[in-house]
Amino acid sequence: MADSTTMAAxxxxxxxxxxHHFAExxxxxxxxxxxxxxxxxxxxxxxxxxxCAYLIYRLKYFGEFAAxxxxxxxxxxxxxxxxxxxxxxxxxxAVWAVQHAKRTLLLGSLVxxxxxxxxxxxxxxxxxxxxxxxxxxPGPSFQFANVPVPGHPDLMAxxxxxxxxxxxxxxMTGLHALHMIIGIGFFAWLLWAAxxxxxxxxxxxxxxxxxxxxxxxxxxxxxxxxxxxxIDLRK
Amino acid sequence: MSDHSSSExxxxxxxYFLIWAALLAGTGLTIFAATVNLGxxxxxxxxxxxxxKALLVALFFMHIRGASEKLLKLVVISTIFxxxxxxxxxxxxxxxxxxx
Numbered sequence: 111m112a113d114s115t116t117m118a119a120x121x122x123x124x125x126x127x128x129x130h131h132f133a134e135x136x137x138x139x140x141x142x143x144x145x146x147x148x149x150x151x152x153x154x155x156x157x158x159x160x161x162c163a164y165l166i167y168r169l170k171y172f173g174e175f176a177a178x179x180x181x182x183x184x185x186x187x188x189x190x191x192x193x194x195x196x197x198x199x200x201x202x203x204a205v206w207a208v209q210h211a212k213r214t215l216l217l218g219s220l221v222x223x224x225x226x227x228x229x230x231x232x233x234x235x236x237x238x239x240x241x242x243x244x245x246x247x248p249g250p251s252f253q254f255a256n257v258p259v260p261g262h263p264d265l266m267a268x269x270x271x272x273x274x275x276x277x278x279x280x281x282m283t284g285l286h287a288l289h290m291i292i293g294i295g296f297f298a299w300l301l302w303a304a305x306x307x308x309x310x311x312x313x314x315x316x317x318x319x320x321x322x323x324x325x326x327x328x329x330x331x332x333x334x335x336x337x338x339x340x341i342d343l344r345k
Numbered sequence: 346m347s348d349h350s351s352s353e354x355x356x357x358x359x360x361y362f363l364i365w366a367a368l369l370a371g372t373g374l375t376i377f378a379a380t381v382n383l384g385x386x387x388x389x390x391x392x393x394x395x396x397x398k399a400l401l402v403a404l405f406f407m408h409i410r411g412a413s414e415k416l417l418k419l420v421v422i423s424t425i426f427x428x429x430x431x432x433x434x435x436x437x438x439x440x441x442x443x444x445x
């Protein structure tokens with residue numbers, strides 16, 4: 111019977127980043143990616159249910175959805191879209207930097223990603239604050255009186271139907287913002303680990319997985335922006 | 346370095362910046378398209394642009410294009426398939442409800 115400590119001990123030429131139950135680094139990376147993508151599949155279905163609810167109520171109450179959507183600021187929403195796209199770029203730069211062992215670029219990209227993440231949340235907070243001030247938050251104080259339906263100046267939007275839009279708006283953007291907060295937390299840990307020199311061109315799996323998560327959150331926003339901010343803006 | 350690892354690292358910085366520029370252009374395009382009267386096609390155009398952007402992110406930033414593992418591509422395709430079932434069957438139900 112071989113002692114378990116001698117079996118686990120690194121043999122000559124053994125890659126310290128390679129866990130002993132994997133045959134080669136490529137297999138280890140593929141296993142991690144596969145697990146992450148299965149997690150992202152559950153996330154797609156999770157957000158998918160909300161998109162489905164949105165789709166049904168949008169078809170049912172299109173006029174109110176358009177009227178309520180036009181209370182949002184396309185400028186702020188568009189800025190946030192640009193902020194997220196730029197953060198996705200800094201994430202791929204971080205992965206590229208670790209692949210090419212460029213430490214300064216790696217740390218700089220991670221810091222930039224975290225800053226852009228906070229920019230997104232800050233702009234989101236400004237938008238939420240405006241919703242509270244205008245009483246557009248669903249609940250007893252919700253007000254949406256005398257807002258005409260776009261294209262029908264004489265037809266006033268039904269406040270109950272508009273409230274449905276704002277409920278979906280807050281749940282969808284709120285869950286998205288929660289994902290952003292988790293992402294920023296994870297990237298803060300990645301920054302710390304990268305600063306400590308944990309990642310090498312041979313082993314950077316946590317950074318790659320964090321990147322997949324961040325890009326997924328970006329993709330969710332890519333759909334949320336036109337669906338929530340740009341309903342029936344045509345002139 | 347073997348050919349395998351060099352092809353895995355082949356995504357160049359130039360390509361990343363190109364995709365980034367395309368995503369920014371897509372954002373501008375979707376805002377512009379929303380203000381043009383296309384009748385019933387406004388929503389379709391917005392979704393086509395969003396899906397194109399999502400594909401760019403998934404293929405190039407999330408490295409689906411260079412993925413060597415076929416199982417991973419299967420997971421991605423089945424995710425899209427199940428999302429399609431969720432949306433299509435719900436819409437088939439909602440769209441044919443004569444009683445509501």
